[in-house]
Amino acid sequence: MTTDTLNGPAETEVPRHDWLLYSGMGAVGLAAAASSYAALQDLAMRTGWWPWLSWLLPLTTDAYAMTAVRVWLGHSTRSTRARAWAKANAIGAIVLSVAGNAVDHAIASHVIAVSWPLIVAVSAIPPVVLGLLVHMAHLRALPPAAPASGTPAAEGRRQTPPPAMAAPPLPIPPAAPAKPKRRQPRRPVTDGGKRQALSPGPTDEELIEAARERSAAGQEPSATWLIKTYGIGTRRAGRIRDAALDSSAPEPKSADESTTEAELVLTSGES
Template sequence: MTTPEHPDSPTPPVPRRDWLLYAGMAAVGLAAAASSYAALQDLAVRTGWWPQLSWLLPLTTDAYAMTAVRVWLGHSTRNARARAWAKANAIGAIVLSVAGNAVDHAIASHVIAVSWPLIVAVSAIPPVVLGLLVHMAHLRSLPPASPAPSTPAAEHEWQAPEPAPAAAPPPIPPAPPAEPKRRQPRRPVTASGKRQTLPPGPTDEALIAAARERAAAGQEPSATWLIKTYGIGTRRAGRIRDAALTAPAPAPEPTDAPTQNGELALARGQT
């Protein structure tokens, strides 16, 4: 006779099956499948599918949703990535079925018209669903990601002691203050102490005469010419140019004052 290893541990009760719950789920499932099947088949016919193959669109959508829910909630799914991917695909399949039903009813009520983007979207459902399911099957086949178990031998292995912290280096003494810069001694003053005088330049009269000669030769006595030729300032060059271009006033003619006075006296005596 065998005894249980832990007689005091409580055994979780086995939940009973609620057949009424299952019956309600089956009824709602059949009604939803029939209505969604009819709407999606009609949408396939409206978007150009052959009537003989229009039943494949609702079959693809419903099978996609059922497979994703099975992988999401099934106990056989051990990989967390596969379970997360299946959850996202299950929600996406339900949204896809709802959107297909809504579009078919909108077309039947003449709310929207069948356009080429709608045709492309409906035609792309089977290949896209196939690719998503293949990726889901690949993730489900991967082993569960679990941390590496620690062995007892590894726990009792000798571990090297941690090295003692290194002593702090001694403080660096402050640098000595920098010496003040020494000023360069001034150059000795020469014995004379006089500045070198420059030779005198040409006078204004000479410059005016030179400018007039240039004008008489048929060339313009400009200020630039005066500056480059004689090395004078701009203002002085302008003044010399204006004076040279201004014609000099004619000198008064000399008169013989005593002769004119004598002639006047002689004329008065004759009268």
């Protein structure tokens, strides 16, 4: 048996710091930062930035790239969405820095001229970068997403023993039948069961006069108009219409006139 078997599992070897690697990375980083800084500052001045503020453009671009890479590769980032967003922003920041350097050198070589779309694009870099970084900070504060089913973490959770089964619920007794509702007795009629007398309608003389006025106004006194206006029957409406149109026909007598004529006949008979 080996010594590792007797003394337990062998400890993992901690990687040693490679100072030569770190030195090379630092030298390349300083050279790249200096050259990119100078090109981006020159681009800001060419597009109308004030000289005492032109250094903010390279600082914004390089700080944006460094922050995005830190969130992307840092162990403190727990949200998968934040890590994916930081990765996309890191690549975008590097592409933005490369494009800015290329545009500045192209302008210096008189390959392209400074135009208004270029001025708008360079001026929009600071606010756009600020909005992207704020969104990145919000995503970084989110808790890690729950593992989906089928992942090793979810399978490990399934190995926990299930809780004890609860006792079955007791049967619910049937509810008592509802009692039928008693009907309320009808209230007695207070007016003695008599119907209220309807108000008398217009007489035939009034209807004929109204029909004649309508005819004098140039409108036809039809039976339909009489029925809808005064609510009379069909036969009476036809009679009123004919009497109104026939001016020579005698008008229907009222009840008082009929009574007076009957009294005169009886008086003459008695004499």
